Amino acid sequence: MAKLLVVDDEEDICSLLKDLFAGWGHDVSTALEGETALRLMELEKPNVVFLDRRMPGMKGLDIMKKMSEKGIQAHVIVTTADVDEKVHDEFRSLGAVGVLTKPFEILKMKDQLADMLPLVFKDQE
Template structure:
Protein backbone atom coordinates (compact mmCIF):
# COMPACT_ATOMS: atom_id res chain seq x y z
CA UNK A 1 0.00 0.00 0.00
CA UNK A 2 1.32 3.40 -0.94
CA UNK A 3 2.10 5.79 1.86
CA UNK A 4 -0.05 8.89 1.95
CA UNK A 5 1.81 12.11 1.27
CA UNK A 6 1.54 15.21 3.44
CA UNK A 7 2.91 18.56 2.26
CA UNK A 8 3.59 21.18 4.93
CA UNK A 9 3.83 24.76 3.69
CA UNK A 10 4.96 27.33 6.25
CA UNK A 11 7.70 29.94 6.28
CA UNK A 12 8.44 29.11 9.93
CA UNK A 13 11.01 26.33 10.09
CA UNK A 14 9.99 25.29 13.63
CA UNK A 15 6.42 24.59 12.57
CA UNK A 16 7.51 22.63 9.50
CA UNK A 17 9.90 20.51 11.55
CA UNK A 18 7.28 19.84 14.24
CA UNK A 19 4.58 18.86 11.74
CA UNK A 20 6.99 16.72 9.72
CA UNK A 21 7.96 14.80 12.86
CA UNK A 22 4.32 14.28 13.82
CA UNK A 23 3.20 13.06 10.40
CA UNK A 24 6.32 11.00 9.70
CA UNK A 25 5.68 9.15 12.95
CA UNK A 26 2.09 8.57 11.77
CA UNK A 27 3.56 6.75 8.79
CA UNK A 28 3.08 9.42 6.14
CA UNK A 29 5.59 10.59 3.58
CA UNK A 30 6.17 14.25 4.40
CA UNK A 31 7.31 17.09 2.22
CA UNK A 32 7.96 20.66 3.25
CA UNK A 33 8.05 24.00 1.52
CA UNK A 34 8.90 27.40 2.93
CA UNK A 35 7.39 29.33 0.04
CA UNK A 36 4.69 29.16 -2.62
CA UNK A 37 6.95 28.43 -5.57
CA UNK A 38 8.40 25.35 -3.89
CA UNK A 39 4.98 24.25 -2.63
CA UNK A 40 3.52 24.34 -6.13
CA UNK A 41 6.51 22.41 -7.52
CA UNK A 42 5.96 19.68 -4.93
CA UNK A 43 2.22 19.57 -5.68
CA UNK A 44 3.03 19.23 -9.38
CA UNK A 45 5.76 16.61 -9.01
CA UNK A 46 4.73 14.56 -5.97
CA UNK A 47 0.93 14.89 -5.91
CA UNK A 48 0.48 14.99 -2.12
CA UNK A 49 -2.76 13.67 -0.59
CA UNK A 50 -3.12 16.63 1.73
CA UNK A 51 -1.54 20.06 2.10
CA UNK A 52 -1.19 21.95 5.39
CA UNK A 53 -0.91 25.51 4.21
CA UNK A 54 -0.05 28.61 6.20
CA UNK A 55 -1.98 31.76 5.27
CA UNK A 56 0.84 34.20 5.73
CA UNK A 57 3.82 33.32 3.58
CA UNK A 58 6.18 35.98 2.23
CA UNK A 59 6.07 36.41 -1.52
CA UNK A 60 2.96 34.46 -2.45
CA UNK A 61 0.34 34.31 0.28
CA UNK A 62 -1.63 31.26 1.30
CA UNK A 63 -4.72 32.23 -0.67
CA UNK A 64 -2.74 32.61 -3.89
CA UNK A 65 -1.01 29.27 -3.28
CA UNK A 66 -4.42 27.68 -2.55
CA UNK A 67 -5.86 29.06 -5.81
CA UNK A 68 -2.99 27.64 -7.82
CA UNK A 69 -3.09 24.27 -6.05
CA UNK A 70 -6.83 24.00 -6.79
CA UNK A 71 -6.24 24.90 -10.45
CA UNK A 72 -3.69 22.10 -10.73
CA UNK A 73 -5.41 19.50 -8.53
CA UNK A 74 -9.03 20.48 -7.81
CA UNK A 75 -9.59 17.50 -5.49
CA UNK A 76 -6.53 17.97 -3.33
CA UNK A 77 -7.31 18.26 0.40
CA UNK A 78 -6.02 21.51 1.85
CA UNK A 79 -6.08 22.52 5.53
CA UNK A 80 -5.21 26.15 6.23
CA UNK A 81 -3.14 27.32 9.20
CA UNK A 82 -3.80 30.90 10.24
CA UNK A 83 -2.66 33.42 12.77
CA UNK A 84 -5.33 34.74 15.05
CA UNK A 85 -7.71 37.22 13.48
CA UNK A 86 -7.49 36.43 9.77
CA UNK A 87 -11.22 35.77 9.52
CA UNK A 88 -11.76 37.42 6.16
CA UNK A 89 -8.99 35.30 4.69
CA UNK A 90 -10.44 32.16 6.29
CA UNK A 91 -13.77 32.76 4.59
CA UNK A 92 -12.06 33.29 1.25
CA UNK A 93 -9.99 30.14 1.76
CA UNK A 94 -13.20 28.15 2.38
CA UNK A 95 -14.72 29.62 -0.77
CA UNK A 96 -11.62 28.52 -2.66
CA UNK A 97 -12.02 24.96 -1.40
CA UNK A 98 -9.97 24.66 1.79
CA UNK A 99 -11.41 21.92 4.02
CA UNK A 100 -10.86 23.61 7.37
CA UNK A 101 -8.45 25.83 9.21
CA UNK A 102 -6.44 25.76 12.39
CA UNK A 103 -5.57 28.92 14.26
CA UNK A 104 -2.02 29.11 15.59
CA UNK A 105 -0.95 28.06 18.07
CA UNK A 106 -2.96 24.95 17.24
CA UNK A 107 -3.33 21.74 19.19
CA UNK A 108 -1.03 19.32 17.44
CA UNK A 109 -3.24 16.34 18.35
CA UNK A 110 -6.30 17.99 16.83
CA UNK A 111 -4.32 18.63 13.67
CA UNK A 112 -3.16 15.00 13.61
CA UNK A 113 -6.70 13.69 14.05
CA UNK A 114 -8.04 16.01 11.33
CA UNK A 115 -5.38 14.89 8.86
CA UNK A 116 -5.89 11.20 9.69
CA UNK A 117 -9.66 11.49 9.29
CA UNK A 118 -9.37 13.43 6.04
CA UNK A 119 -6.94 10.91 4.56
CA UNK A 120 -9.01 7.94 5.70
CA UNK A 121 -12.09 9.48 4.08
CA UNK A 122 -10.31 10.20 0.84
CA UNK A 123 -8.77 6.72 0.64
CA UNK A 124 -12.18 5.19 1.23
CA UNK A 125 -13.39 6.59 -2.06
CA UNK A 126 -10.80 5.34 -4.49
CA UNK A 127 -12.52 6.69 -7.55
CA UNK A 128 -9.97 8.44 -9.70
CA UNK A 129 -11.03 10.47 -12.67
CA UNK A 130 -8.13 11.24 -14.93
CA UNK A 131 -8.46 14.21 -17.20
Protein backbone atom coordinates in the same frame (compact mmCIF):
# COMPACT_ATOMS: atom_id res chain seq x y z
CA MET B 1 -0.30 6.16 4.55
CA ALA B 2 -0.61 9.37 2.52
CA LYS B 3 1.51 11.93 0.84
CA LEU B 4 1.52 15.21 2.68
CA LEU B 5 3.07 18.55 1.84
CA VAL B 6 3.68 21.17 4.52
CA VAL B 7 4.18 24.74 3.36
CA ASP B 8 5.27 27.24 6.04
CA ASP B 9 7.87 29.96 6.11
CA GLU B 10 9.02 28.86 9.54
CA GLU B 11 11.36 25.95 9.37
CA ASP B 12 10.60 24.84 12.91
CA ILE B 13 6.96 24.40 12.09
CA CYS B 14 7.83 22.47 9.00
CA SER B 15 10.13 20.09 10.83
CA LEU B 16 7.62 19.68 13.66
CA LEU B 17 4.78 18.76 11.41
CA LYS B 18 7.06 16.55 9.40
CA ASP B 19 8.11 14.68 12.52
CA LEU B 20 4.59 14.43 13.77
CA PHE B 21 2.97 13.23 10.60
CA ALA B 22 5.88 10.94 9.81
CA GLY B 23 5.39 9.45 13.22
CA TRP B 24 1.80 8.78 12.20
CA GLY B 25 3.14 6.92 9.18
CA HIS B 26 2.77 9.40 6.42
CA ASP B 27 5.15 10.55 3.77
CA VAL B 28 5.85 14.25 4.36
CA SER B 29 7.63 16.84 2.23
CA THR B 30 8.12 20.46 3.16
CA ALA B 31 8.45 23.75 1.35
CA LEU B 32 9.34 27.13 2.73
CA GLU B 33 7.67 29.22 0.11
CA GLY B 34 5.17 29.17 -2.69
CA GLU B 35 7.24 28.51 -5.76
CA THR B 36 8.94 25.49 -4.30
CA ALA B 37 5.63 24.30 -3.00
CA LEU B 38 3.98 24.40 -6.39
CA ARG B 39 6.89 22.56 -8.00
CA LEU B 40 6.75 19.90 -5.33
CA MET B 41 3.03 19.60 -5.81
CA GLU B 42 3.53 18.95 -9.51
CA LEU B 43 6.34 16.50 -8.82
CA GLU B 44 5.13 14.57 -5.81
CA LYS B 45 1.38 14.98 -6.24
CA PRO B 46 0.59 14.93 -2.51
CA ASN B 47 -2.89 14.08 -1.18
CA VAL B 48 -2.98 16.81 1.43
CA VAL B 49 -1.31 20.21 1.44
CA PHE B 50 -0.91 22.25 4.60
CA LEU B 51 -0.71 25.90 3.62
CA ASP B 52 0.35 28.70 5.93
CA ARG B 53 -1.81 31.66 5.18
CA ARG B 54 0.62 34.40 5.98
CA MET B 55 3.91 34.02 4.24
CA PRO B 56 6.27 36.50 2.73
CA GLY B 57 6.05 36.40 -1.03
CA MET B 58 3.19 34.25 -2.27
CA LYS B 59 0.46 34.03 0.31
CA GLY B 60 -1.43 30.88 1.04
CA LEU B 61 -4.43 32.13 -0.87
CA ASP B 62 -2.34 32.91 -3.89
CA ILE B 63 -0.95 29.43 -3.86
CA MET B 64 -4.45 28.05 -3.73
CA LYS B 65 -5.44 30.10 -6.73
CA LYS B 66 -2.38 28.94 -8.60
CA MET B 67 -3.24 25.41 -7.73
CA SER B 68 -6.67 25.64 -9.22
CA GLU B 69 -5.22 27.37 -12.24
CA LYS B 70 -2.79 24.58 -12.76
CA GLY B 71 -5.44 22.08 -12.03
CA ILE B 72 -3.54 20.55 -9.14
CA GLN B 73 -5.81 18.31 -7.19
CA ALA B 74 -5.14 18.09 -3.52
CA HIS B 75 -6.91 18.60 -0.19
CA VAL B 76 -5.85 21.90 1.28
CA ILE B 77 -5.73 22.61 4.96
CA VAL B 78 -4.92 26.20 5.83
CA THR B 79 -2.92 26.96 8.91
CA THR B 80 -3.48 30.41 10.29
CA ALA B 81 -3.36 32.37 13.50
CA ASP B 82 -6.63 34.03 12.60
CA VAL B 83 -9.52 32.76 14.67
CA ASP B 84 -12.19 34.69 12.81
CA GLU B 85 -14.86 32.32 11.56
CA LYS B 86 -15.61 34.49 8.64
CA VAL B 87 -12.09 34.15 7.40
CA HIS B 88 -12.29 30.42 7.81
CA ASP B 89 -15.44 30.37 5.77
CA GLU B 90 -13.68 32.33 3.14
CA PHE B 91 -11.03 29.69 2.86
CA ARG B 92 -13.52 26.95 2.73
CA SER B 93 -15.34 28.66 -0.04
CA LEU B 94 -12.12 28.79 -1.95
CA GLY B 95 -11.73 25.11 -1.71
CA ALA B 96 -9.91 24.45 1.55
CA VAL B 97 -11.15 21.43 3.34
CA GLY B 98 -10.31 22.78 6.75
CA VAL B 99 -8.52 25.31 8.84
CA LEU B 100 -6.03 24.70 11.59
CA THR B 101 -5.52 27.58 13.96
CA LYS B 102 -2.14 28.41 15.26
CA PRO B 103 -0.78 27.91 17.80
CA PHE B 104 -1.56 24.27 17.40
CA GLU B 105 -3.21 22.49 20.22
CA ILE B 106 -1.33 19.30 19.74
CA LEU B 107 -3.62 17.06 21.70
CA LYS B 108 -6.64 18.17 19.76
CA MET B 109 -4.99 18.24 16.39
CA LYS B 110 -5.39 14.59 15.69
CA ASP B 111 -9.14 14.74 16.22
CA GLN B 112 -9.42 17.91 14.20
CA LEU B 113 -7.63 16.33 11.30
CA ALA B 114 -9.69 13.21 11.64
CA ASP B 115 -12.81 15.29 11.30
CA MET B 116 -11.51 17.03 8.23
CA LEU B 117 -10.08 14.10 6.38
CA PRO B 118 -11.25 10.93 7.99
CA LEU B 119 -9.88 8.75 5.27
CA VAL B 120 -6.41 10.03 5.84
CA PHE B 121 -6.22 10.66 9.53
CA LYS B 122 -8.60 8.35 11.21
CA ASP B 123 -7.37 5.45 13.21
CA GLN B 124 -3.95 6.81 13.79
CA GLU B 125 -1.92 5.19 16.36
